[in-house]
Amino acid sequence: MSGGPGVPDDGLGVLPVPGLPEVTEGIALGELIAAETELEQGDVVVVSQKIVSKAEGRVLSISSAIPGAEARKLAAVLGKDPALVELILAESREVLRAEGGVLIAETHHGFVCANAGVDTSNLPEEGTACLLPEDPDASARRIRTEITAGLEGPLLAVIVSDSFGRAWRLGQAEVAIGCAGISPLDDWRGRADAAGRRLEATAIAIADEAAAAADLVRDKTSGVPAVIVRGLGRHVTEEDGPGAAALRRTRDEDLFR
Amino acid sequence: MSGGPGVPDDGLGVLPVPGLPEVTEGIALGELIAAETELEQGDVVVVSQKIVSKAEGRVLSISSAIPGAEARKLAAVLGKDPALVELILAESREVLRAEGGVLIAETHHGFVCANAGVDTSNLPEEGTACLLPEDPDASARRIRTEITAGLEGPLLAVIVSDSFGRAWRLGQAEVAIGCAGISPLDDWRGRADAAGRRLEATAIAIADEAAAAADLVRDKTSGVPAVIVRGLGRHVTEEDGPGAAALRRTRDEDLFR
Numbered sequence: 484m485s486g487g488p489g490v491p492d493d494g495l496g497v498l499p500v501p502g503l504p505e506v507t508e509g510i511a512l513g514e515l516i517a518a519e520t521e522l523e524q525g526d527v528v529v530v531s532q533k534i535v536s537k538a539e540g541r542v543l544s545i546s547s548a549i550p551g552a553e554a555r556k557l558a559a560v561l562g563k564d565p566a567l568v569e570l571i572l573a574e575s576r577e578v579l580r581a582e583g584g585v586l587i588a589e590t591h592h593g594f595v596c597a598n599a600g601v602d603t604s605n606l607p608e609e610g611t612a613c614l615l616p617e618d619p620d621a622s623a624r625r626i627r628t629e630i631t632a633g634l635e636g637p638l639l640a641v642i643v644s645d646s647f648g649r650a651w652r653l654g655q656a657e658v659a660i661g662c663a664g665i666s667p668l669d670d671w672r673g674r675a676d677a678a679g680r681r682l683e684a685t686a687i688a689i690a691d692e693a694a695a696a697a698d699l700v701r702d703k704t705s706g707v708p709a710v711i712v713r714g715l716g717r718h719v720t721e722e723d724g725p726g727a728a729a730l731r732r733t734r735d736e737d738l739f740r
Numbered sequence: 741m742s743g744g745p746g747v748p749d750d751g752l753g754v755l756p757v758p759g760l761p762e763v764t765e766g767i768a769l770g771e772l773i774a775a776e777t778e779l780e781q782g783d784v785v786v787v788s789q790k791i792v793s794k795a796e797g798r799v800l801s802i803s804s805a806i807p808g809a810e811a812r813k814l815a816a817v818l819g820k821d822p823a824l825v826e827l828i829l830a831e832s833r834e835v836l837r838a839e840g841g842v843l844i845a846e847t848h849h850g851f852v853c854a855n856a857g858v859d860t861s862n863l864p865e866e867g868t869a870c871l872l873p874e875d876p877d878a879s880a881r882r883i884r885t886e887i888t889a890g891l892e893g894p895l896l897a898v899i900v901s902d903s904f905g906r907a908w909r910l911g912q913a914e915v916a917i918g919c920a921g922i923s924p925l926d927d928w929r930g931r932a933d934a935a936g937r938r939l940e941a942t943a944i945a946i947a948d949e950a951a952a953a954a955d956l957v958r959d960k961t962s963g964v965p966a967v968i969v970r971g972l973g974r975h976v977t978e979e980d981g982p983g984a985a986a987l988r989r990t991r992d993e994d995l996f997r
Binding site: 494496497498499501582585587595646649650654658687688693696698699712714729732 | 755758903909911914925944948957971
């Protein structure tokens, strides 16, 4: 690994991108980020889902939703606004749990998270809700193209990230819901350990770990929606790759649904 | 945040600690790490479970275990060595799933992971298995004391980390199984967003995200068992704190057991 500004030798630098303006619908996020920071070969640019959704017009008025029978029933159980529950159901392929005020759903993309990713915090207008991007891998690919268009060919990757709760562990951790230009899984199956024996480790979720690293320089109130993770060049690929879709555990492979 | 060597302004540096010798039982890991690196005020030292377990003599000969009836039954279902399954059961409070060659158990500490954390890779001797530390929070506290004993009072934190699989998502991610000197959960409940409204985000699993960041500079074959995460000083506390025990979701709070 080459180091470079903000990166210790053989280490990693995690650098917030300050000074991004309030994001509105239709804005080219990649151009905005490229203009605010000096990007290097091999950088991984981690962008918060919230600004991606805003740029893609995925902020809706909650009252625009007409709650159906299922939404009204769930809303009563959960103590939530029926219109908000209707928005959540429209984003869901399946509700996994609805109890204790918490609704855990599988989104149409195949991600399992609270409220199917529908969020009402950190939005400029009262009474609105933010949905996940329709296709977060496509979002990552588009932002990657926008960033590299203005630069002389640096090879870099983009991750779209969001905070998800976890089974078995308290607290939320940031994960990749979309990515382009990075292998999201570093597959160790079949490789040997330091003593030459087969490794039990299977595959490391590099894109999720990079999203988590980026989250450490954020502050949920200050709004640092873009972060550079520098020093991961060995995971950056020329092609866009399989995206964060490769991180979804399908129902057949999942022992916990 | 103050920056300092290897840390970009307002950012984070993630620095491998090279040159650690092979760890053997009884060695004072904290002294070893302090001798190999220049530690700074506010550093978070992330230490791999494997070397902590080795230092604590938690490596056993698999054939030392006499498989009971349950171990023999599970071993047949899973296609595993019955003696190894016996070791796993001895580390388990409860087996959650045993199918498709995978055994997911809750450890006596209350962590849910594959094989109750019993691992046979990256060990010097064939036919041995490594167990998790008996009390990883106590391990972190001891390593913290060892590190700071030799230094003029820098306030730093220690995390003991391991790679865990996840429900719903493919790939393993590094998490904190023990910690001292860091608030493992950064609690945002009741705080306000940039627009002054209540945040929906509950609590960020800072210690898990720091463990994940550290993993990005590791290479599962090269053995970088200690990593410094520099720039998290605001999360480092004078007291040892609640440890990674605070990250366990208890059975009552868990919708997925």
